[in-house]
Amino acid sequence: METAQQPSSGRKRMSRAEREQQILRTAEEVFATRGYQAASMDDIAQRVGLSKPMLYEYFGSKDGLLLACLERAKRELLECTSAAAAGASDPEQLLHDGLLAFFRFGEEHARSWALLRNESAVPGTGLDTELEAVRRQQVDFTANMLRSSLPATEESRLEAFxxxxxxxxxxxxLWRESRPEVTPEKVTEHLMALIWPSLSGELGQKSESTSNSHDQA
Structure with a gap:
């Protein structure tokens, strides 16, 4: 006697890692468009085709889900700025490419950027701490860029820069959000015009100081 065969849905079963990424993409969109307070775990669960209890099994809570989204955005931001800076051949290009990557990230990952910049929508010390960790990551990354270009500059000055x-x-x-005509390239140009003269002057001073020391020797 033949056993009845269950009809195949034709869908490939997702691994846990794939399902987590699907949930994070969906949650990121919901948090970014509706805001944290108005976002519903029921809505997120429905969009990804899971039960609400299963969604909690993955991330524990609504706070836990948002923290995971922020961690993902933080990692992606560091990856894109690091990749951009890796190809620079001189200090000016290093700064320029790092800034450009930051602004392109905001444009190409609008949902991630909305999460990172919308601090007013995020309650709770743990979430505030995670948002500050994103900022701290980029400050440390920038300080390392400057450190490689200005090795003779004192540490506190590099940190301040x-x-x-x-x-x-x-x-x-934030200024660009109401001015969509301002491209990442243009805003990078504006910021370079403000920052680079000071940093290039710092480079010149250090070079002159080193040269004078060698002459005196």
């Missing part, structure tokens, strides 16, 4: 650059990037990114 990095904090100022990231603060300026955040404000310029």
């Amino acid at each position: 990095a904090e100022a650059i990231i603060g300026a990037c955040e404000r310029m990114a």
